[in-house]
Amino acid sequence: MPKAFSYEGVFSKGSQDTPIRVVQHAKYDFAVAYPAPETLPLDGLTEALKIALDKNGDEIARNMAYYPQVAGLPELREFVCEKLWQDRQFKVKPDQVMMTSGSSEANSLVIQAITNPGDVVITEEFVYAGTLAQLRKFGAVIVGTPLDADGIIPAALEDLIKKLTKEGRKPKYLYTIPEHQNPTGSTIPEARRREILDICHKYGMPILEDDCYVDLRFEGKVQPAFRTLDDSGIVIHVASFSKIIAPGLRLGYFTAPDDVLRRAMSFRSGGGPSQFTMYAVDSYMRLNMDKHKSNFKPMLKSKRDAMVSTLERYFSGTGATWSKPQGGCYVWLTMPKGTDLTKVQQACFDDGVGYIAGSSFAPNNNGDHCARLCFAFESPEKNREGVALLAKLFEKHGVPAMKKSGATKSAARS
Amino acid sequence: MPKAFSYEGVFSKGSQDTPIRVVQHAKYDFAVAYPAPETLPLDGLTEALKIALDKNGDEIARNMAYYPQVAGLPELREFVCEKLWQDRQFKVKPDQVMMTSGSSEANSLVIQAITNPGDVVITEEFVYAGTLAQLRKFGAVIVGTPLDADGIIPAALEDLIKKLTKEGRKPKYLYTIPEHQNPTGSTIPEARRREILDICHKYGMPILEDDCYVDLRFEGKVQPAFRTLDDSGIVIHVASFSKIIAPGLRLGYFTAPDDVLRRAMSFRSGGGPSQFTMYAVDSYMRLNMDKHKSNFKPMLKSKRDAMVSTLERYFSGTGATWSKPQGGCYVWLTMPKGTDLTKVQQACFDDGVGYIAGSSFAPNNNGDHCARLCFAFESPEKNREGVALLAKLFEKHGVPAMKKSGATKSAARS
Numbered sequence: 001m002p003k004a005f006s007y008e009g010v011f012s013k014g015s016q017d018t019p020i021r022v023v024q025h026a027k028y029d030f031a032v033a034y035p036a037p038e039t040l041p042l043d044g045l046t047e048a049l050k051i052a053l054d055k056n057g058d059e060i061a062r063n064m065a066y067y068p069q070v071a072g073l074p075e076l077r078e079f080v081c082e083k084l085w086q087d088r089q090f091k092v093k094p095d096q097v098m099m100t101s102g103s104s105e106a107n108s109l110v111i112q113a114i115t116n117p118g119d120v121v122i123t124e125e126f127v128y129a130g131t132l133a134q135l136r137k138f139g140a141v142i143v144g145t146p147l148d149a150d151g152i153i154p155a156a157l158e159d160l161i162k163k164l165t166k167e168g169r170k171p172k173y174l175y176t177i178p179e180h181q182n183p184t185g186s187t188i189p190e191a192r193r194r195e196i197l198d199i200c201h202k203y204g205m206p207i208l209e210d211d212c213y214v215d216l217r218f219e220g221k222v223q224p225a226f227r228t229l230d231d232s233g234i235v236i237h238v239a240s241f242s243k244i245i246a247p248g249l250r251l252g253y254f255t256a257p258d259d260v261l262r263r264a265m266s267f268r269s270g271g272g273p274s275q276f277t278m279y280a281v282d283s284y285m286r287l288n289m290d291k292h293k294s295n296f297k298p299m300l301k302s303k304r305d306a307m308v309s310t311l312e313r314y315f316s317g318t319g320a321t322w323s324k325p326q327g328g329c330y331v332w333l334t335m336p337k338g339t340d341l342t343k344v345q346q347a348c349f350d351d352g353v354g355y356i357a358g359s360s361f362a363p364n365n366n367g368d369h370c371a372r373l374c375f376a377f378e379s380p381e382k383n384r385e386g387v388a389l390l391a392k393l394f395e396k397h398g399v400p401a402m403k404k405s406g407a408t409k410s411a412a413r414s
Numbered sequence: 415m416p417k418a419f420s421y422e423g424v425f426s427k428g429s430q431d432t433p434i435r436v437v438q439h440a441k442y443d444f445a446v447a448y449p450a451p452e453t454l455p456l457d458g459l460t461e462a463l464k465i466a467l468d469k470n471g472d473e474i475a476r477n478m479a480y481y482p483q484v485a486g487l488p489e490l491r492e493f494v495c496e497k498l499w500q501d502r503q504f505k506v507k508p509d510q511v512m513m514t515s516g517s518s519e520a521n522s523l524v525i526q527a528i529t530n531p532g533d534v535v536i537t538e539e540f541v542y543a544g545t546l547a548q549l550r551k552f553g554a555v556i557v558g559t560p561l562d563a564d565g566i567i568p569a570a571l572e573d574l575i576k577k578l579t580k581e582g583r584k585p586k587y588l589y590t591i592p593e594h595q596n597p598t599g600s601t602i603p604e605a606r607r608r609e610i611l612d613i614c615h616k617y618g619m620p621i622l623e624d625d626c627y628v629d630l631r632f633e634g635k636v637q638p639a640f641r642t643l644d645d646s647g648i649v650i651h652v653a654s655f656s657k658i659i660a661p662g663l664r665l666g667y668f669t670a671p672d673d674v675l676r677r678a679m680s681f682r683s684g685g686g687p688s689q690f691t692m693y694a695v696d697s698y699m700r701l702n703m704d705k706h707k708s709n710f711k712p713m714l715k716s717k718r719d720a721m722v723s724t725l726e727r728y729f730s731g732t733g734a735t736w737s738k739p740q741g742g743c744y745v746w747l748t749m750p751k752g753t754d755l756t757k758v759q760q761a762c763f764d765d766g767v768g769y770i771a772g773s774s775f776a777p778n779n780n781g782d783h784c785a786r787l788c789f790a791f792e793s794p795e796k797n798r799e800g801v802a803l804l805a806k807l808f809e810k811h812g813v814p815a816m817k818k819s820g821a822t823k824s825a826a827r828s
Binding site: 060234 | 417418419420421424425426427428429430431432433434435436437451452454456457459460463464467471474475477478483484485512515518519522523526527528529530548552586587615620646647648660661662663664665671673674675676677678679680681683686687688689690691694
């Protein structure tokens with residue numbers, strides 16, 4: 001047997017020797033980005049697939065034998081058009097919808113189509129780490145625009161664009177999660193969206209709208225998508241079935257002007273999402289969507305309530321603030337400036353509570369005093385226990401605000 | 415409403431405005447690259463998924479709620495290790511197996527990890543067009559090495575490496591489909607594989623072994639994989655469930671030295687294959703694999719026999735030759751040099767017979783007189799009808815060999 005072969009000098013210049021991520025879970029897992037496992041309609045999915053096979057098995061078998069259409073199962077793309085019209089009130093044709101391996105593939109394909117290394121891209125000040133990674137991978141220079149409780153602040157966005165342009169770093173496009181934002185939980189109201197659209201038209205900046213949480217609203221009024229408010233082509237709209245049915249499906253989609261679709265799809269390297277999964281989802285959604293929504297919405301709300309009320313109990317008086325989102329999966333915890341939640345993240349994980357410190361979401365490096373807490377995954381009971389434990393752990397690991405306030409102890413005694 | 419937004423100046427330099435492929439089928443479809451739809455175990459897959467859910471639903475639901483492990487479902491990776499040991503007699507650990515969205519994603523990830531623009535890569539003289547496209551996309555300069563009925567000719571390969579090296583174009587690696595090759599149907603015998611391995615070690619060239627057809631052998635003796643014969647790390651082994659169960663699953667895998675795995679996986683842009691599909695396949699394979707194999711093998715053989723015997727009947731005397739593969743999906747038809755099957759491909763398609771001319775598989779641009787005929791997709795009856803019609807169409811569209819021989823007419827009269 002020849003000696004071990006070395007790949008020194010063989011690897012491509014662009015390749016990176018990064019560890020392959022293995023997901024690990026704390027006892028109280030607020031670090032994940034997933035909805036509730038007990039709301040997953042897995043039996044329903046299987047049942048729906050069986051019904052479809054009984055009814056239409058020969059055709060499905062024949063279609064499964066082919067490699068899928070690059071754009072994805074035509075029936076499901078038709079369903080997506082109906083869904084977008086019903087839920088988002090904008091009209092597209094099945095040809096203008098591309099099914100992808102989760103919304104992350106959709107984002108990646110679009111980013112590759114419109115990003116040259118060195119391009120400046122604006123995102124929310126705190127934003128989904130997966131998109132930050134994709135943007136960096138393709139060479140984008142990311143600048144975060146300031147947020148308040150209503151998401152992107154239009155005037156601040158325009159100031160930022162002007163400032164960057166003056167510096168010779170004119171931003172190319174805006175990436176945003178306007179509804180139940182990841183990680184802050186904020187939703188941009190319609191009036192702001194219209195202002196942001198005007199600004200983007202003024203400066204010729206497309207909007208990559210990541211609308212993957214809109215189905216997870218459990219109270220308040222859904223806001224119109226950027227894409228609903230603007231049919232000019234400036235908005236590229238990405239969404240997903242991962243949040244509403246199950247992340248493990250890896251099934252998302254996007255719609256955009258035809259030339260954007262063609263260029264984005266030219267970067268696909270796999271064959272797209274599983275045909276099997278697409279048949280199951282198509283059949284399930286047509287039979288059960290409304291029932292499913294009415295199932296999981298009260299569940300999500302009770303989980304948010306459990307987390308927020310426990311934050312009130314244990315974090316009041318520490319100088320901390322937190323969001324109270326009307327949907328999605330995340331509460332955003334903001335501790336007093338100077339707090340370093342990045343530093344104690346691993347220690348808290350080891351002691352039983354997982355969260356993601358704001359630094360993971362912060363292109364401007366201003367997130368150490370913040371944390372994303374996913375309320376959607378654990379039960380209400382575990383949300384309560386876990387937040388109470390987190391307060392203790394912050395104190396144990398020397399988070400100053402907790403020591404000063406003594407909030408944990410007094411609350412624990414009450 | 416603002417006027418239409420133009421993406422001029424927004425698109426990235428690497429993006430290409432290429433049409434999104436829509437699959438179309440001729441009446442007799444020998445152009446596809448798929449096994450038989452009637453052999454697809456779709457009901458079995460659904461049944462297996464139901465059994466798994468009944469038995470273990472809570473755990474599955476919890477795992478579906480998470481985003482999948484980047485490497486893929488651990489149980490299925492364990493199964494792949496057992497399968498590789500049983501069918502290919504080499505041992506790897508689950509950590510060394512990465513599940514991918516079809517073997518095409520596996521190939522793409524590896525190609526990205528080991529290819530710089532301008533690198534010279536050797537493939538078979540005729541080879542899977544999807545891999546050619548991936549290689550080109552990442553800037554490889556592809557050179558084909560000569561084939562005979564037993565696949566790659568070792569002496570010719572070494573001559574080619576020497577020639578390229580002398581020209582200052584030292585080849586970097588070898589991509590090969592050693593078993594039931596796509597498109598030629600050839601299998602490299604063990605002795606040749608050992609010679610090729612020696613050559614690759616001598617010149618420091620890794621082998622990217624695409625072993626995706628090995629499960630589709632219906633006669634003769636399976637040959638050991640390159641990876642079976644060599645444990646030094648020089649062989650990167652890619653395989654797939656797409657061919658044995660259903661292409662629409664998009665489920666493949668690869669194994670390689672750890673550093674190759676890490677670098678390859680760093681190029682993943684979607685989230686990997688569907689968890690739902692992986693559960694279904696895992697459950698199905700453990701329950702039914704042997705039964706399934708004994709079902710589809712006789713079916714594939716009868717389809718090959720139908721195609722080859724009809725070629726004998728209608729193409730004898732034209733100067734044509736064709737392969738008689740012991741597995742896989744393809745017969746390779748070679749007409750006399752000077753024949754242009756590329757030119758008449760569309761006309762034959764329009765008249766009811768689909769095939770892919772050899773030019774699609776030929777990095778050296780020497781494939782116009784050849785064609786790939788997929789025998790695995792249509793029924794034996796349609797294979798016979800379609801090949802008979804193809805002979806007529808070649809004559810109708812002025813393929814010289816057919817005119818000269820008059821083979822079609824005499825055969826049709828016999």
